[in-house]
Amino acid sequence: MIRDEIIALTAQALAAAQAVGDLPQFATPEITTEHPARPEHGDFSANLPLRIQGLARMKAIAVAEALQRHVPPHPAVDRVIVAPPGFLNFYLAPGWAAAQTDVIVGEGDRFAALDIGAGKRVQIEYVSANPTGPIHVGNGRGAAIGSALANVMRTAGYEVEQEYYVNDAGTQVAIFGRTLYARYEQLFGREVAIPENGYPGEYVVDVARAVKDRDGDRYLRAPGEEPDPDLGRVGLALMLDGIRSDLEHVGVHYDRWYSERSLMEDGGPYAEVMALLARQGQVARREGAVWFTSTDLGESKDNVLIRSDGQPTYYAMDIAYHYDKFIRRRFDRVIDIWGADHQGHVSRVKAAVTAVGGDADALDVLLYQLVTLRRGDVIVPLSKRAGEIVTLRDVVDEVGVDATRFFFLLAGANQTMDFDLELAKKQSDENPVYYVQYAHARIAGVLKRAIEEGHSAEGADVSLLTHEAEQTLLRKLLLLPEVVEKVVLELAPHHLTHYAQELASAFHAFYTQCRVIQADEPALTKARLRLLAATRIVLARTLALMGISAPDAMYSEARERA
RNA sequence: GCCCUCGUAGCUCAGGGGAUAGAGUACCGGCCUCCGAAGCCGGUUGCGCAGGUUCGAAUCCUGCCGGGGGCACCA
Known part of the structure; x- marks a missing residue:
């Protein structure tokens, strides 16, 4: 560059x-x-x-x-x-800048492709929300960040694998199973309460109903008996289908859904890594539990791996999971994207990666601050355990996929973010994403008209692009490779939204000042059409990296009303 | 109490050693006989506080104040 x-x-x-x-x-x-x-x-x-x-x-x-x-x-x-x-x-040199339009048009979708990654394999794991509840707004932020980062890193020359870690084992899953069973029983007229620490959300009733509609009473046991564990598994699978579909709906696709439970299978990473730690003398049995003696590695305290009831902790499972990432699958880099409430977990996992023979420096944990959700002045709790649950799907239905993704990418991950649903709804027509998309639609409109009127950029002399607005726009186009690099080096995809707005702004200013199609100026028309073609490529690339559509025409509810 | 993180315009956020601190929104005022006015142009408002390092600090260091998160045989 x-x-x-x-x-x-x-x-x-x-x-x-x-x-x-x-x-x-x-x-x-x-x-x-x-x-x-x-x-x-x-x-x-x-x-x-x-x-x-x-x-x-x-x-x-x-x-x-x-x-x-x-x-x-x-x-x-x-x-x-x-x-x-x-x-x-x-x-x-203005002439050199103008000539870059030919380079951009020639490279097309490869423009701004870099080789920082040099083909290294990077795994990006994100969202990984518990399948005990639907994807909510906070998860949506992780989804937007992870998905955009994956796109950019691929463009920067990494071989990217996107993964969702499915927490299908452990305490919360068991509680979900019991809650589901209670709801299931209720559907058959039994007057039972959901467990005290269970999931109160209505979605559990929906899952129970789906099971009942499909399988009838086959999971029903005599009153007072323990729930059928199969029901829990079936329910989890249904929840997961919903999660997958919600994420697909916002353009987030995974290469792999990694089951936590599978870590425990015969020959799986869990047994192997526990044996490894034991062999290395890094575990101790105390008070009926098995501990990882991580203080020896500089951690502030030891941590429990296996509880006194024999159940492995989440931490133990995560060690096995990262053992699998680093040692078994041999990723060159691993990026975990977590909510900031997992901050205390970071150094523990890094210590564990070192202990099992991985390179802790090859692990980046990207923490994003939690989203504060509001309806006007009222704070809406995000917790799945609370009454009102605002799902990602709800937000997308209100403001659309493009606006949702753009909004989540507007702030740096380290910045706490306000998501005011009322405002997001009210401003849906004025969201900055429309400003950017409109630029693309305008370009498409002019190019279409140019074709209709028999103009083309064939043989354009781009040295005619000397207008100040043209030169400003050209310089913005040349910035995309630098933005891609910055996003990768800082793991900060929010730079994309700001660049997109700058680029759109430079285009809109150009459009206002420089008329493209002029019958009496054939040479200038050709040159400007070439500039438009290049701008369209760069804008579409930027939007694609964010996972946002580049429309040829804007949907116009406002105009239809007018 | 200890650890992490953030305090930038009325609001939402960029900028994270450089030259006169930006954008959107809000507010005020202009611009469509002409490729889409979901646009353009102009105006108003600010780096939490106090020290330090540096040729240069919104940015780095220390302290204080304020918000958020973490410090479980939860995940």
């Missing part, structure tokens, strides 16, 4: 200046550039002179001037200017 070429030019200038003695010799620090906030400061700015003024024992301005003399010529660079207090500012 062009930014790397600017960096290379700066490095070459430094080496050349040192070679002829304009600058003294010293170890070269890492060279970076940034995009100046003000356009008059150029397209790229290097602060190298400021950073090495001490090493060079010269004033930053003098260093900058020395570097400036040695920057090799480059077709992309129009000029290099020294600016106080010691910046080296690069200005792109």
Whole structure:
């Protein structure tokens, strides 16, 4: 990408200046550039002179001037200017920027594809919500982040596998089974209460009804008897179908649904990893339980692996799961995306990964802050155990898939986020996603009209793209590779939404100022059609990375009403 | 009490060592004989507080204040 070429030019200038003695010799620090906030400061700015003024024992301005003399010529660079207090500012050549439209159109869907990943296998596990309840709003945030990150990392050259860890074992599942059985019994007229710590949600009744409609009373036992464990499994499978369908509905697809229960199977990771830890002397039996002696690894405390009732803890299962990720399946990188309420779990899992022979540095745990859900001024509890449950499906039905995903990607994962359902509903027509999609629809509209009127970009002379609005738009197009890189390096897909808005804004400004189709300006028309084609590709790419559609026409409820 | 995280415009959020801190929304005022006005242009408002490091701090460090999360033989 062009930014790397600017960096290379700066490095070459430094080496050349040192070679002829304009600058003294010293170890070269890492060279970076940034995009100046003000356009008059150029397209790229290097602060190298400021950073090495001490090493060079010269004033930053003098260093900058020395570097400036040695920057090799480059077709992309129009000029290099020294600016106080010691910046080296690069200005792109307008003709070169315009010519990039040909590159973009030529690369098409491959534009902004990078090779940071170098084919490394990365596993991204996200959502992984308990199948004891429907997918709710908080899970939706994890879904949007994980899915977008997977898209971007694939574009950046990683081989990505997306996975959902299904918690189909353990205490909560057992409680769900008992709740379901109580609901099931109720459907047959028995006056039983759901368990005290059970799941009060109506969806459990729906599941019970679905089972009854399909299988009748085959899971019914004599009053007072323990529930049939098969009922729990059947119920869980139905819940999972719902979860899968809710996620598919918002465009989230997994390569694999990994069953927690399967960890326990014969020859499975659980037995193997427990034996490994025992062999390494990292377990201890105390107070009837089996502990992982993680304090030896720098953890603040030991943790229970097997409870005194013989049941493995969630932590033990998670160790087995990560053993499977790192040792058995040998992923080069593993990214877990969790709600911030799992924050305390991070260092424990990393310690365990190290203990079982994995590389803890290859594990990134991306925590997203919980979503505060509101209806106006009223806080809606997200907990599945509380009365009102607002599902992801509810939100999507109200504001649409595209707006939901865009909204979740608007804030950085570390930022707590407000999701006001009333506002989201009210603003559905003004959501920023429509601003971005509208840009795409406008382009599609013009291109369609151009074809109808017999125009094409064939043989376009893009050097005619000299208007300020055209040049601004061109520069935005060239930014996508940098955005992709930033998202990957920071594991921060929210940069996509902000870029998308900037790009759309640059396009709308261009559209207003520069008429594309002009019968009496055939050459300019061709050039602008080429610019439109390139813009459309970049915009569609950006939307696709976010998992948002790029419509050729906007659905127009507002216009139909008008 | 200890650990993590966040305090940026009225509101929702970017920016996370650079040059005059941005966007959306809200509010005010302009712009359709012309490719879609779900658009464009202009105006108003801000880095929680106090020290420190640096040529330069919204950004890094320390303390304080405030919000959220965590510190189970829960997941």
